[in-house]
Amino acid sequence: MALLLLSTAERGEVWPRVFAAAGESIVVGEASVAEPAAIDHIACWVPPQDLSIYTGLKTVISVGAGVDHLPPLPAGIALSRTIAPGIETMVRDWVVMATLMAHRDMPTYLAQARNRLWRAGKVMAAGARTVGILGMGRIGRLAAASLGTLGFRVRGWSLSGTPVDGVEMFAADGLDSFLGGADILVCLLPLTGSTRGILGEALFAKLPQGARLVHAGRGAHLDMGALSRALDSGQLASAILDVTNPEPLPAEHSLWNDPRVILTPHVAAQTDAREGALHALAVIRAVREGLPIPGLVARERGY
Amino acid sequence: MALLLLSTAERGEVWPRVFAAAGESIVVGEASVAEPAAIDHIACWVPPQDLSIYTGLKTVISVGAGVDHLPPLPAGIALSRTIAPGIETMVRDWVVMATLMAHRDMPTYLAQARNRLWRAGKVMAAGARTVGILGMGRIGRLAAASLGTLGFRVRGWSLSGTPVDGVEMFAADGLDSFLGGADILVCLLPLTGSTRGILGEALFAKLPQGARLVHAGRGAHLDMGALSRALDSGQLASAILDVTNPEPLPAEHSLWNDPRVILTPHVAAQTDAREGALHALAVIRAVREGLPIPGLVARERGY
Numbered sequence: 086m087a088l089l090l091l092s093t094a095e096r097g098e099v100w101p102r103v104f105a106a107a108g109e110s111i112v113v114g115e116a117s118v119a120e121p122a123a124i125d126h127i128a129c130w131v132p133p134q135d136l137s138i139y140t141g142l143k144t145v146i147s148v149g150a151g152v153d154h155l156p157p158l159p160a161g162i163a164l165s166r167t168i169a170p171g172i173e174t175m176v177r178d179w180v181v182m183a184t185l186m187a188h189r190d191m192p193t194y195l196a197q198a199r200n201r202l203w204r205a206g207k208v209m210a211a212g213a214r215t216v217g218i219l220g221m222g223r224i225g226r227l228a229a230a231s232l233g234t235l236g237f238r239v240r241g242w243s244l245s246g247t248p249v250d251g252v253e254m255f256a257a258d259g260l261d262s263f264l265g266g267a268d269i270l271v272c273l274l275p276l277t278g279s280t281r282g283i284l285g286e287a288l289f290a291k292l293p294q295g296a297r298l299v300h301a302g303r304g305a306h307l308d309m310g311a312l313s314r315a316l317d318s319g320q321l322a323s324a325i326l327d328v329t330n331p332e333p334l335p336a337e338h339s340l341w342n343d344p345r346v347i348l349t350p351h352v353a354a355q356t357d358a359r360e361g362a363l364h365a366l367a368v369i370r371a372v373r374e375g376l377p378i379p380g381l382v383a384r385e386r387g388y
Numbered sequence: 389m390a391l392l393l394l395s396t397a398e399r400g401e402v403w404p405r406v407f408a409a410a411g412e413s414i415v416v417g418e419a420s421v422a423e424p425a426a427i428d429h430i431a432c433w434v435p436p437q438d439l440s441i442y443t444g445l446k447t448v449i450s451v452g453a454g455v456d457h458l459p460p461l462p463a464g465i466a467l468s469r470t471i472a473p474g475i476e477t478m479v480r481d482w483v484v485m486a487t488l489m490a491h492r493d494m495p496t497y498l499a500q501a502r503n504r505l506w507r508a509g510k511v512m513a514a515g516a517r518t519v520g521i522l523g524m525g526r527i528g529r530l531a532a533a534s535l536g537t538l539g540f541r542v543r544g545w546s547l548s549g550t551p552v553d554g555v556e557m558f559a560a561d562g563l564d565s566f567l568g569g570a571d572i573l574v575c576l577l578p579l580t581g582s583t584r585g586i587l588g589e590a591l592f593a594k595l596p597q598g599a600r601l602v603h604a605g606r607g608a609h610l611d612m613g614a615l616s617r618a619l620d621s622g623q624l625a626s627a628i629l630d631v632t633n634p635e636p637l638p639a640e641h642s643l644w645n646d647p648r649v650i651l652t653p654h655v656a657a658q659t660d661a662r663e664g665a666l667h668a669l670a671v672i673r674a675v676r677e678g679l680p681i682p683g684l685v686a687r688e689r690g691y
């Protein structure tokens with residue numbers, strides 16, 4: 086019985102050491118699979134198209150936190166996603182950075198610098214702006230806590246609207262009120278059928294005029310055409326994006342050179358190789374002992 | 389008896405309202421001074437060259453936190469600098485933003501974006517880097533606390549080396565050891581005779597290779613030629629600067645287009661007009677009642 090790893094060269098070096106220390110078997114790369122029936126777990130970003138040869142397969146382990154890119158799995162195969170502790174704080178750090186960059190007019194100052202222009206605008210205190218966080222899971226709560234400490238007023242939106250200390254919470258049916266007071270909108274939603282395309286014209290129109298967008302969700306949340314129109318009309322002042330639609334952003338796309346937009350290439354977080362291996366080991370042991378699988382994804386819910 | 393305000397149009401509108409509400413007299417602009425002998429306080433960034441006509445002058449109040457640009461004052465005239473509460477958290481916010489931008493390779497990603505290039509580098513956890521803060525006054529301690537909460541290891545350097553919770557402190561003679569472990573160096577020093585030009589070749593050489601610089605002190609701390617050479621040699625990987633030398637940075641300066649450098653035009657903080665007026669009122673009352681003057685500057689110490 087072994088885990089098959091289909092991933093980066095770095096993981097291919099680190100995971101076998103972690104597995105050897107734990108006394109577990111691992112095969113790196115499909116070319117190294119001698120006996121497909123002995124593979125009971127596959128850790129990957131994208132699984133092989135044909136899983137039928139892996140007759141003993143019990144779980145597919147996504148090496149990242151996202152699973153929205155995965156096709157449906159055959160019945161009886163569980164899906165686990167890797168949420169390493171380091172992932173959450175990495176995304177939190179990117180969100181804090183991007184929110185401060187939006188708040189402190191970095192798109193304007195970067196554009197001025199390209200034109201060799203030294204011109205100071207008015208500096209606003211953090212307390213003068215409200216940050217609205219779409220998606221109040223673990224990362225959303227971490228971001229809310231850090232941003233609150235910096236003095237921002239923070240509001241959050243989640244399906245349940247479950248109370249969070251120091252955050253003005255809104256539930257599913259409170260979306261319009263939530264948006265109406267969000268000077269900086271941070272998207273940390275999971276991608277599901279109901280959130281796909283949510284960052285579009287109707288949503289932007291409900292924000293205060295001149296609002297700023299910080300997007301660390303998924304590219305498919307975002308209607309890129311609606312974003313450009315909202316920037317052109319002044320409804321949005323700027324956007325800091327770690328994800329785009331499509332992704333990677335094609336070289337010819339107009340957003341690359343839009344002075345109101347700052348792009349990073351999906352680097353809000355990366356799963357640390359060792360942390361990912363430890364997650365996989367935890368899944369293997371849970372399956373063996375019949376315990377709840379860490380990171381188990383409820384596919385009908387989408388996250 | 390009155391205060392003479394020599395400052396921006398915004399302060400010229402806000403201060404008279406605050407003074408009127410407090411029952412104090414204010415004159416805005418030297419052209420409005422009917423009786424120079426009645427002026428006992430001048431609030432300004434740069435005072436008039438000839439102060440001799442103000443025979444009743446007791447204090448000069450700098451409308452900002454800096455006083456290094458001020459000429460020596462005649463004996464018997466006190467100097468107060470304005471450190472509004474909002475200033476400290478504004479600078480803290482800029483430092484947190486700039487440190488995260490240095491940590492998360494924003495100079496690289498911005499340069500790639502100008503070339504329409506989507507390429508992710510390795511993401512490092514905050515805990516993998518040590519931030520070294522030069523200058524552990526109130527703003528340094530605020531920045532240390534925020535950066536520590538984000539997971540950075542934080543060390544601080546001050547003349548006294550006074551202990552600070554959660555920070556590895558170094559005193560004056562520990563500068564070399566301090567620098568040797570500073571992956572990201574943050575300058576928050578006051579400008580004095582002994583700190584002028586401190587960010588130069590000798591100091592950069594003591595940092596770990598590939599260190600990053602975040603500068604929110606004064607332009608005159610920085611040897612700009614040494615900075616360019618350290619970037620060229622790889623001793624420094626990048627620099628995020630809110631101040632330059634000279635300032636404003638001339639349009640023809642090579643740093644404007646250096647892809648390893650991000651510049652903001654001295655906007656880490658601005659004194660809020662109302663907060664500045666309240667500081668001036670506090671100075672006026674302290675002088676009248678013979679109490680310690682808020683923000684009194686010990687000129688021989690320089691801050």
